Amino acid sequence: MILLGNGKLITRDGDNPFIEDGCLCVKDNLIYDLGTTKDMREKYPNEEFIDANQGLIMPGLINTHHHIYSSFARGLSLKGYHPKKFSDILEGMWWKIDKHLTLEDVKYSAYVTYIDCIKNGVTTVFDHHASYGATTGSLFEISGVAHELGLRTCLCYEVSDRNGKNEMVQAVKENINFINSAKQDTSNMQKGMMGLHASFTLSNETLYYIAENMPADTGYHIHLAEGIEDLYDSLNKHNKRVVNRLYDMNILGSKTLAIHCIHINPLEMDILKETETMVVHNPESNMGNAVGCTPILKIMDKDIVLGLGTDGYTSDMLESMKVANILHKHHNNNPSVAWAEVPKMLFDNNSEIANRFYEKPLGILKKDSYADVIVLDYDPFTPLDENNVNSHILFGMNGRNVKTTMINGKLLMKDRELLNIDEASIFAKARELSTDLWKKFY
Template structure:
């Protein structure tokens, strides 16, 4: 048994939201009880105790859309790459990189990313993978890394026609194989989805083939209207907008994630609502790619389940919280918006999205929920209460405020020390792999 206490406890449980000096009792992979530190220490005197030292105890964070394979792009300079638009970025950087990725590169990209997630208090990751240099076994390499490091994850492979029919079919079958394998995971730590790139690289024939190989009860994870060119392509080739086309092809639904949704109209939003399709907003990536700002506030107001992701831009969900907050104020020229919507997306909706796949309640510290607990070193200089938790989180914390990370009852990091992970050795190997990848891209070695 494990107690994590002596800190300001933010449970995200509306019935017991905040304890001034709170404690979480963990038994195996579940939370047994939450309450005051003194009471739980007296009740469970033999339990191991992790001292939060007055910091903030909160649920593990969830990233609803990531790209682990992008890890080795950090600092990468590709000869001749000078993008003028989003299509240039896709073809000149991301597709160039993923065509050179080996399964070994994928594995170490996963090690590096999950390690960074642990450091930033992210205990659940929805990933969208691409490695057209070597497809077979790539999801299983990521899966192995997640299992080794103890991070909960939902994986998919990015199906696309961009490299021909044979590789498209390999990608679909990689998804299907991993989905079937993950369904056998009795630990509720891994699940799979049928991943898709974007409508403009997916023919109707490919959508049909993907759907035919998607096990019943499994959804799709697809980029939707991230760039305006995606919309033009759909209108020119199919005479309909993207969401309408995906609806007609039976891709939407309560198990499907539509990433971005920047260039969709109100009718498409209504289809997303009608089908109960999930949407994930990725603010930093959208700004960095200069693709526009989605109507997140409208999606939220319509009751569409919309969460927050990073799209590979970072593994710090609190950083994304900050950026989303100011992006929508800036975009609407209204300082009063986004105060409530963005934290709901991060702290509530991401958990709801995750629990459409994972069975144990996530994103909340209460009896029976998954024992995903993080501790930050934040010591507020102003009064912290149940009413202003989000303000303290927004302005006082970031991912590297996290000092302790527990996932599924297992302590992964304690007092900023990673447990059972040789970080120096892993990072040394990552640097070797990244250099070899860069050499293959730039020099054909």
């Protein structure tokens, strides 16, 4: 067993939310016991002790929508790239990149992204992948890296008609193969979903084909009404709004992730609620792509499970939390909103989303929950307790405050040092591969 204590313990457990000088007892991959540091050390005197040094002990963070494949775009400048609308961004940047990725590019994109996640205290990642230059085996490359580094992850491949039928079929097959493989993962560290790009790049015929081949007990991971083009396409081609179309095609459900949901109306929200579909908000990406602002207040008023993601923009969930807080104050011209809604998205709803896929509780520190734990280096200069910790996080911390990361009972980073991970050589190889990738565009 391992004891992790001498810190302010934020459990996210309503029955026992805060212990001033708290300590966890970890056995194998689960939280075995918790209490004050004094009590735990007296109860388990011979166990290894990890000192939080008065830092904040919290559940590992969960990212419910990421894009690992986008990592090699950092620093890239494309000649003639001057997007005026969302479709220009997709065609001019992202679809160009994913079409040129090799399996080795995918592998090292996974390395650098997962390392960034560890450093930022993100212990569970829901990723939405595309690499139409190398579809077959791509999810298994990402999966292998997650297994090697020790992260918990849920993967899917982005099915689209944009590259023709043959590549669509390969994408569906990649999803199916990985979903079936992940079901054999007895460690419960990896899950698979059926990835879909968006309504406007998927014909009815393709959706029927997917449904015929869909593995049982599997959800969809799809961008929904992110850009206004998605809505217009659905109205013009199918005479219905996007949510209505996906409902008619049996895409929605309790294990489906609907990403963005910017251009939806109250009736569509009712459908999402009735089908128990989960929604994920990605504030930085939405602002950067100038696609609009997800109506999170209305969505949450409908009691829809609304989580928080990053859409590949960053791996720092606390950064995403900060941006969401100010975005919705600004958008609603109301400084009193988003104080409760945004923390609920990150700490409560992301946990609920993950717990629809994983057998033991995530996003909470209590007995028999997964031992996914982070320690943040933070010395508050005002009082901190369970009633104001979210304010301290919002104004006093970011992902780089994380100094220790444990996933599934295994230490991956201690005192800001990655354990058994050769970051320098991985980053050197990533620079080499990304340089070769960039040369393909000129």
